């Protein structure tokens with residue numbers, strides 16, 4: 001096989017809406033045999049990705065895909081072949097999943113996917129499968145405002161937050177963090193702490209690096225379950241990828257009042273940048289919940305925002 005030709009592969013992350021994902025075992029005689037995978041296969045000539053996905057999932061597990069949305073694209077060079085994994089989340093299907101090629105098949109809780117051995121290219125796919133579509137950045141000028149914002153975010157069903165609160169007085173930070181962590185625990189939400197805040201000793205679900213912190217970071221900090229970073233251009237995206245960051249936000253997609261000096265990327269540029277890294281990327285800057293479809297079609301994991309999730313409910 002010509003190693004220079006990139007194989008375009010349609011891959012399905014099928015979930016049962018209760019937090020479980022369908023995985024199958026690659027037969028021993030195949031490329032990467034003996035490893036677990038998400039069902040899918042190579043595009044045939046003239047096929048679109050949704051067409052290939054539908055055909056492959058019919059052939060391999062006997063289901064008829066009714067609705068799917070783009071999740072992430074991953075490029076990987078295995079040495080003997082290069083692949084472009086075009087991964088879609090399957091939101092609805094007909095039929096009963098049946099391993100049609102004699103392969104082992106399992107429903108696995110999304111948080112336990114890390115316990116299975118997947119091909120090297122699959123790490124970003126697993127992250128993308130575990131991450132939600134919204135990432136809320138928590139701000140507030142005083143504790144009451146921070147907590148009110150936090151409640152509003154959680155009550156809307158958002159389960160991934162960043163404790164950023166740069167406008168709060170430094171001495172109030174530990175108390176604000178404790179209160180926010182209590183709320184997040186009640187709602188089983190994941191809370192990352194912005195690493196610029198003087199809270200280095202805090203116990204956190206993860207850390208979020210500002211673009212400056214990202215530049216100054218030479219190795220992934222140990223012990224962080226989730227590590228995220230803020231990016232504005234390709235160099236920063238590449239740095240995040242190299243550092244082993246789990247996901248990033250890329251901004252500003254639209255012009256914002258909070259960062260008036262920064263030129264907006266627009267969706268075309270956002271998409272073109274996102275396409276060049278194997279990372280889940282949240283779109284940030286001047287966006288609202290209703291932009292999710294556009295974001296998803298532009299290669300995003302979803303939408304991040306400060307005020308996006310604070311609209312009156």
Ligand SMILES: Nc1nc2c([nH]c(=O)n2[C@@H]2O[C@H](COP(=O)(O)OP(=O)(O)OP(=O)(O)O)[C@@H](O)[C@H]2O)c(=O)[nH]1
Nearest residue numbers: 009011031032037038039040041042083085119121122
């Ligand atoms: N389906 C699938 N393929 C993956 C994943 N991860 C990964 O690296 N690949 C690679 O993508 C390539 C194509 O996938 P495939 O072998 O399923 O293709 P296919 O169903 O058309 O198989 P066939 O050649 O037997 O007809 C393989 O080199 C495979 O190793 C994954 O999670 N799912």
Ligand SMILES: [Mg+2]
Nearest residue numbers: 039040041042
């Ligand atoms: Mg296959």
